[in-house]
Amino acid sequence: MSIVSDTFCNAFRFISSPYRYEALIPGNTELVVEYREKLYCFEDLNKLHKFMRLPEKYYNLKLPHKLPHRKxxxxxxxxPMLGYMEQTLSTAITKAMTAAGLFKPKFPFLSVSRSALIYVAFHLKAYNPKSSDYVRKKYKRKLQQFEEHCELIAYLGNNMSQRYREPGERPIDFDHKMVTFLNLEGIEPTPTWVA
Incomplete structure (x- = not known):
């Protein structure tokens, strides 16, 4: 409870004795009582009833000179834009950047920075909690496909040799992955991209 001064209404939450500045909380302006020409504003009905049983106990309480700010x-x-982004997007961007840092995407025929930007964009779309399930699933598939295409470089590098190998000596899916890799030249993944 507290004393109403002008339009500012505060209430005491009794934590311990003596009462501390941190104990002041805003009162509900619907729960106001006048006692000895002072107005008291309460947080809830229980505190109002407690006051009404022994109003004299709280009458001489002195409020600190500096009251807490209204919340x-x-x-x-x-x-501002930076504050908005910090409050709404920072967690999603941090997760997307962390995923990109762990995966280290490199799409065939694109630069590393461009690959990372596209990966982050797909990740943000795939894990956007405000999107529908359908949209999230669609972008998770696109993200997975993007990751598979990024892994082509490492796969082909590990399975290629300097000397020609007959098709029967190559890994089973080598030719298919090589054709997929070569077909990605000149293609940049976009939100509407389907390979």
């Missing part, structure tokens, strides 16, 4: 809800959309 008005802040709309995220009213923040």
């Amino acid at each position: 008005d809800p802040l709309m995220v959309t009213s923040l």
